[in-house]
Amino acid sequence: MNETKSDKIFDICNKLLVWFFIIIITYPLIYIISASISDPSYVNSGKMWLLPKDITFEGFKRVFQSKDIWIGYRNTIFYTLLGTFINLAVTLPCAYALARQELVGKGFIMGLLIFTMFFDGGLIPTYLLVRDLGMINTIWAMVIPSAASVWNIIVTMTFFKVTIPRGLEEAAEVDGASVFRTFFQIVLPLSAPIIAVMSLFYGVGHWNSYFNGLIFLSDRELFPLQLFLRDILIQQQMTTELMMQGTDIQAIGEQARIASIVKYAVMIVSAAPLLIIYPFLQRFFLKGVMIGSIKE
Structure with missing residues (x-):
């Protein structure tokens, strides 16, 4: 042409x-x-x-000299894996149920879910709820309050509607397969792109999460990586400000130099794992972002 x-x-x-x-x-x-x-x-x-x-490499040396960094990495990896598993365990079945036309009360349920996208209980009610559930200063405070995202449920529901042929499910039902068997043995194996996309979305959210830890955690052994990195930056800044009250100009300049180099090292330490993992999920991510764009 x-x-x-x-x-x-x-x-x-x-x-x-x-x-x-x-x-x-x-x-x-x-x-x-x-x-x-x-x-x-x-x-x-x-x-x-x-x-x-x-x-x-002085900045990285100073960051990794802190034993808290390794505790933070351990906790964040655990929170990311556990949190993402819980997210998928909630999102995928919920989206599949909403994708089925025969679900009773589907419109009402969707209305309740969409309502939560516009109105939020606020910080104080959320804290009181987490406290009354006994999750303050526990690992569950990092994963349960963010167990699902309504937007991700809607995206996953759209994927099931557009990608999974209804005839395939009907054939399974004719052969005597239950809804659970159809979901686990037929639908999930065909849903690798959306599972990868949701894992990436939820995983990045958990990896970067610090607010829940800041509000609900007081035991440093449970702190995620982001809180320890935040502490390192604050300590460097406070040390510089305290030294500025003195008269040793050379020491002040050296501390400011260290604070500057640590700042950039902290950025790399927090983002590097995600940058390493993303290329392996890229092909699934590209499929996922095209959900609903083409329909035969």
């Missing part, structure tokens, strides 16, 4: 636009990585704008 002049111009504009977005998305990532291993004097003066200068 021969391309017209307008088609070629359109393609060129599209490619330029794509490259523009690639640059503005990639540059901050490269900058943070370079800043985390560069001498802070180059970063603060603006001499380091892309590639690292005077490479040093």
